[in-house]
Amino acid sequence: MSNVFHRSCHGSLPVAVGGEGVYLIDSTGKRYLDGSGGAAVSCLGHGHPAVIEAIQKQVGSLAFAHTGFFTNEPAEELATFLADRSPGTLNHVYFISGGSEAAEASLKLARQYMLEIGQPKRCRFIARRQSYHGNTVGALSVGGNMARRVPYAEMLIDVAHVSPCYPYRDQGPGESDADYVARLAAELDAEIERLGPETVLAFVAEPVVGATAGAVAPVLGYFKAIREVCDRHGVLLILDEVMCGMGRTGTLFACEQDDVIPDILYTAKGLGAGYQPIGAMFASEKIYGAIRDGSGFFQHGHTYMAHAAACAGALAVQKVIEGDGLIENVRRQGDTLDAALHERFGNHQHVGDIRGRGLFRAIELVADRASKATFDPSARLATRIRARAMDEGLVCYPGSGTIDGRNGDHVLIAPPFIIRETEVAELVDKLGRAVDGALADAA
């Protein structure tokens, strides 16, 4: 049993005891280059003194006060900090404890908006087959990660799924970006028509797909076209930036690069950078205003929302990222990483695609480059790469094919924003050995 039931996992996993910059340290003293920030979480690296001090100070004065009775200073300051930097009118900020909670809040906020504006029939979501939005029941329902959905299929909400924007496998040979975008927009349009536009509530997507397929960025123009289809039918656009947001792709919000502003956006991982568990949902003025001027209350909530210590930690993280110019470093080192991945894997017979934006990159593995045939799942390539990488002293985030079994195994790379050129070189060197070792093991 490989999942983390504590006490039973003891002995099968290394025990993390510390961290310094881009490295994690286990109880034997072994150092691991954190090449994926766990799952794109630790964007500031480990042991940052300013963040630790901010959390300690906050816990020393006020750790928690329930939002049913109080607000708190770090929550207000963090909300202002984020609202000042969010695109469009996405400046109404709601704090929860992580990505799945943020997804649930977003789905419910969208639904309540439709009730407030007198469109109660709108209760259907459309999402994409290549997606992960969290493991709680609502979030799992919109997600397209088949392996995670299957055991719970009968209890999930009925969500329609359309094709992702996945140029490597789905853009036809010779098909222009504009034609590919038009094809995907037409598919969404047809799906809305099939369901009945008056029943469709929102379309949900990750701007850059994370764990299900590995840093899959859309072709430019895709989200603008999707937004147009949604607007035409009165369907809301919800973007999930849990993994790709908060600077990871080279801009604070990933959607800025696609020139699109959703109605609701949510984020998590990089917000608190792992120093504290926290997520945030951003609602546009249209959504927020309808509820403010309607029932006046968003019918939702969790005990630990806007947790004072979590907000203080996230605020410190975001101030360091901005103050130290780390998003510029994401762009700079992202280019370095991209070049190093091309140098190491560009001619590799089992690497079909190298992709991503900023410090959110991936390689996709194939049995055969020409046909793009995937490895048989029984080769357990992703599991083998993870194990080999850990032996090498590298944390990376491999995943296996999940969209109807069509995509190959991939390895996601999402190192801390503080990474330096020498560490990028070390990361790619270790990754190369891990991939080749795993391929040899699987042969």
Ligand code: PLP
């Ligand atoms: N959305 C995306 C895009 C994610 O990658 C994840 C987690 O990996 C989630 C939502 C769920 O976040 P959490 O694990 O914090 O509940």
